[in-house]
Structure formats: C-alpha cells, structure tokens
Amino acid sequence: MIDRFASGFDPFVIPFLIGMVFVLGYCIVGAIRLVFQLDHADRKRFLVSLITPKTIWKNIKDIFLNCLIHVKLWKRNKLLGYMHSSIAFGWFMLIVLGHIECFVYMPHRVKLFYYPIFFNYFVAENEYTLRGAIFFFLMDFFLLMVLSGIVLAIIKRVRSRLFGMRRTTRPSLLDRIGLYSLWLIFPLRLLAESFTAHISGGSFLTIPMNMLFKAFLGDHMNMLPTWWAYSIALCVFMCVLPFTRYMHIPTEMLLIPFRNAGLTIKHARKGFAKAQVYSCPGCGVCIDACPMSVKKANIKDTTVYLNRNIRRGNEKRIEEISDKCLLCGKCTAVCQVGVDGPQMRIAQRSIRNYGLDQDYTGFDISAMKASVSAEPSPGRVLYFAGCMTALTPAISQAMESVFRKAGVDYAFMDKDGGLCCGRPVLMAGRFEQARELIRKNKEIIQASGASTLVLSCPICYKVFREHYKLEGIRVVHHTEYMLELVKAGKLVLEKGEGSMVYHDPCELGRGCGVYEQPRELLRQAGELVEAAQNREMSICCGGSLGSLTLGFDKREDITRNALNNLVSGDPATIVTACPLCKGTFARYADRPVEDIAETVNRHTK
C-alpha cells in the first residue's frame, strides 16, 4: 500500500477530530470526577481492584461480554441480542481492524489519530494487494454486520414487539439526533469506501457497489462530499453522545469495574449512583418487567424514568418515583446493564429532610432479653417471627409445631411482640434509625445463647443476613431450616394429594437468592407446578413494604396480575414463604394460600 497524498491529510477529517477530542475529553474528565466522588474507602477499594489480577480479568471478561457481545440481551431475545452485538462488536472490530491495517501497511502514519478511520481514502493499493485481501474481506464483513444491525434497529423503531418489547421509552430530541446520526454513519461509510474500492482495495461489498453504481460512484466529484458527510455524521454522534442515552456506552465500561470492586451506593447522586444513572440505556425493558405497570399504570414511575429524571435534575419527579416503587428488584433482574433500581431509590429516600426523627434509644429491652436468655448451647435455636408474621399467626404456630415435631430446643423471640427488624426503616432511607433497631435486636439475640436464628419472614431475613453481622450465630430462613431438618431425618414429609405452585417472594428470591430449598421441600410434600414467570422473574404480590406512597386500593391490579401468573398451571394451593405475600394473595385468591411452614406442618406427623 502506498500513500495517495504526501500530506496524509484532508480537511474532511476535522469534524471527526472535533467530535473525537470532545467525547474523549468529556469521558475522561467524567470518569475522573466519578472516581473522586467515591468516598475514601471506596476509591481505595476501586483502585486496588484495578491492579488485582482476578478483578482485572473479570473486568475485561464482563466488559467484553456485556458491552460488546451483549450476552444478557441474547438470553432475552435473539433478535435484540443480535441487533446490539452486531452494532457494538462490528463497530469495535472495524476500529480494531482499521488500526491493525494501518499498523501493517502504513506504520509511519499510525501517530495520526484519524488515519485508521479514513484509511481507505488515504491509501492506494499496489502490487501487494493480495496480501491485504483478508483485511479487505474482514472490513467488509464487519461493515455488513453493522449494517444488518442498523436495519434491525430501524425495524425495531417501528415494531418493537418483534424484539420482545411491548413498551419502550420515547426518545428525547437529542436522543433522536444521536440515533439518526448513528444510523447514518455506516451507510455513509459504505458509500465513501465504495468510491475508493478500485483504488485502495475493497471486497465483496464495496467492489460490487463501485461497479453497480458507476453513475454516482464513478464520478469523483461526489467522492469528497461523501467522505465529508461520513466524517460529519461521526462528529454529530460523538458531540451529542454525552447528552443522550448513548452515554451508557462509555459509562458502562466504568460501571462494570465499579461493581466488580464491590462498591455500594453511598451517595444518592454521586459516584457509584451517578455511574448507574448514566449507564442506563433508556431501553425501557424495566417498564414491561415492573409489577406496577400492569394495565398501563405507573409506567412513568419505572427505573428508566428515575434515571432520566435524575439526569435532568427534576427533584419533584425523583421523589415521586422513588417513593412509589415496591422495591421488588425485578427491574434489576432484567436490566442488561444492572442498574440497581431499589438501591437507587433507597438512596434518594435517604436524602429527605424530616422535621421529626424516630428515636428508639428509650426502648427498654431488658424484659425481652430475660425472656429468651439461656446458656449458650450448640443446638439451641432462636425463632424470630417478625412483625408481618404477627398478622398471620398461622405461620408461627406451624413453625412452633414443626420445631416440636423435630425435637428442636427453641425459643420464640417475639412471641409477645418484639422490635421490628429494621428493614422497613432502612427501605424508607432512615439508616441511622435502622442501625439503632439492629443494635437492640442484636443484643437480645446474643443474650439468647442460640447458635441458629430462624426467620419466617424474608423481609427480616434479608436485613439479618446483610446488616446484622451476628458472630457465631447462623441466620437461616425457615425454608432452608426445614429442609435441613428433613435432610437430617428429624422431620419426615409425607406426600399428599393436590398440586401446589410456589411463589418466590421478592426479598427471598431476588433479594437473597433462595430458590431451590422451598421447591425441594414442596416436591417431597406433593406435586409442584411452576408459575408462568418464576424465580428471578417472579412477580411481586403487591403487598411490599417498599412502597411508601402506593395505597392499598391501587395495589389490587398488581396482586391480581401476580395471581394470574401463579395459577397458570392450575394448582390446588398457592404456597409462598413470606407472611406478607400470604396475606396479600389471600385477599383476592380463588384458592387456598398458605405459607410453606403450614404446608410442611400439614405433611408431617
């Protein structure tokens, strides 16, 4: 290959250079700012993770799989997956191959920033063409791949249902400018490269183009305007990128290392939270997933709109959206960039100003401590039923019966009323108050001498697991505990008549990752049928304590929708493992709803 122009420069590269310098500068400054917004401990953790071989490898793997191949999207919908990975991976390969080409044939031009991008314009083939044929082929191949993705993207604008999406967001004006310029980049590239296909070499795409459209492509007067148009399309896309949803492309590459470093949201708007907001591609997958969006209600209260409003600084809407959410976590389960909707909302709630703060320091827990206290013994179990179980006493009665049948030495911590576990206060964003409740409960639990703490409420279970740090005391949910009893032979389950469906409570499933234990128990007790959407995709019952503003009159549709999903296999009984789900479903269900403790109790002697 040889230079066509001694200078190796043409003014049409200027728009590209402007766009590139702007977007690179913006992203680098933004990334540095985000890192500095992390608190000291988090920043250290993040920087250490960047030099730890294990996390380096994980970062590279995750960025490759999520940002380029879009594995999660493939799992969701093949067309959607192909559309994204063809554009992302195809474009990435075009850039990489362009640079390799430049390195191989024009090593003296590598230092020119724009050269690999407009390589075909600046070079002419000579007798060594055949050596470059593989490059020409690959470049055309990946260009075709991107173009096929663009075609799908255009189809998706018109018919999103083909891509498995019922509802999506309306792009803003800038989003549209970004979108159309992105669509234009690649057809223009194809056209521009077709002009020079017989000069600088082409392959199966550009050479036939050059031959077929001789009238246009043969006229060299059209050549420079096309290269200009290509460069301008690139410039427009890169200049609007920071202000559009496409900011998710660079931000996600920062979010993944943040997450792999184990960071959590410490500030509602800065650091990790900000990285999540800008990583949101605004695709609206969370709209279809949100249990509140049933019957087209509350669509504008989904996570995608939370992120959008945080970007726009619309405080009123941020408050409404973050207070309404049920915190079921399904948006996070379906989100391909993994924006943590519930945590984001709790963070927004935590920056509220209250004229009156709760104060639990005056609560005298000595009587409760005395009622459970005993010498530490390895077999002793402490059972904490929690507030919600107090409203559904059948669960605690069943649990006590199970304990007795299995011959377990147990104490019932809140038989005559106790303290709240602290999770509801935590979900309202009142961290200080939650810490006080946790401290008090911890004191009682540690005085009990128990080695195992059994909880029958997933809401409690989550906070006990994540925030209590009870040294030497194992925290288990009653589903896990009963399975242990069965496996140890202390409890014998008898198979009964009638089919059952198991509802995965949000806090137990998505919240704590317990899916298998309850199913294993139920399979031993009878015939287990599955709901249409289960496990990570389970639908919130609508009773969640997560929502601060959603009244019960507005939750009926949510509950009915969740019930319809559960009874798709026509089970005789609905079994769940959460007192709140049980209570909520029982209001509207056409068949019995029971807790797994009751089921187990019924099937044992």
Place this chain on the structure above:
Amino acid sequence: MDFGFSISPSSTINLDKVDFTLYDRLCEIEPDAKKCMACGSCSATCTAGPWTGMSVRKVILGIQRGKESEAEKMLKGCMLCGKCTMVCPRGINTRHLILSLCRIYGEGER
C-alpha cells in the same frame, strides 16, 4: 398543703384556639387522614405500641385537637413496619401518613 392528691389538670380543648396548620398540611399531602374512623385496629397491631404507647389513631386525634407534642412523642417510636396499613379497614396508607407527618413537623420553623 399537701393532701397527697390534687386536682387533675383540665383536659378541656378549646377548638377555637387550636392551631390546625399541621392537620391541614397533612390533609393536603395525605387526604386519607380524614377517612380515619378511630376504630383502633392500628393501635391493636402496632409493634411500637407496647414500647411507647404509639397509636396512629391517637396521633390523628391528637393533631386534630392541637395536641402536637403528644403526637410527636408517639411518632418517634414508629418503626414503619406497616402492620397498621395492612389492617386499616378504611384503607388509609398509615405509613405514608406517619412519614408525611414526620416531614412536615416544624416545617414553618425550618
């Protein structure tokens, strides 16, 4: 002279002199506050009740009658567990009512 007993302080409330700003503001944010029929289901289920005498019924009644400091004392013990919301026969979102009250307390002074 100490008789070992005394006259209990008057519990008369002069509604003409009561400052209703807090209640009016609450009704603005959570109009359901007016729906309360003081049945006491919330008081019966309250987790904080045994600890501090918390009762949503009494809180609403208190601020309707200008007894804000009593309401404040009770509100401070609320653990937001939400049982009162579940049992309320009038479907009042009591948790939101409590949180709204906590927010607007002393709003004028701030």
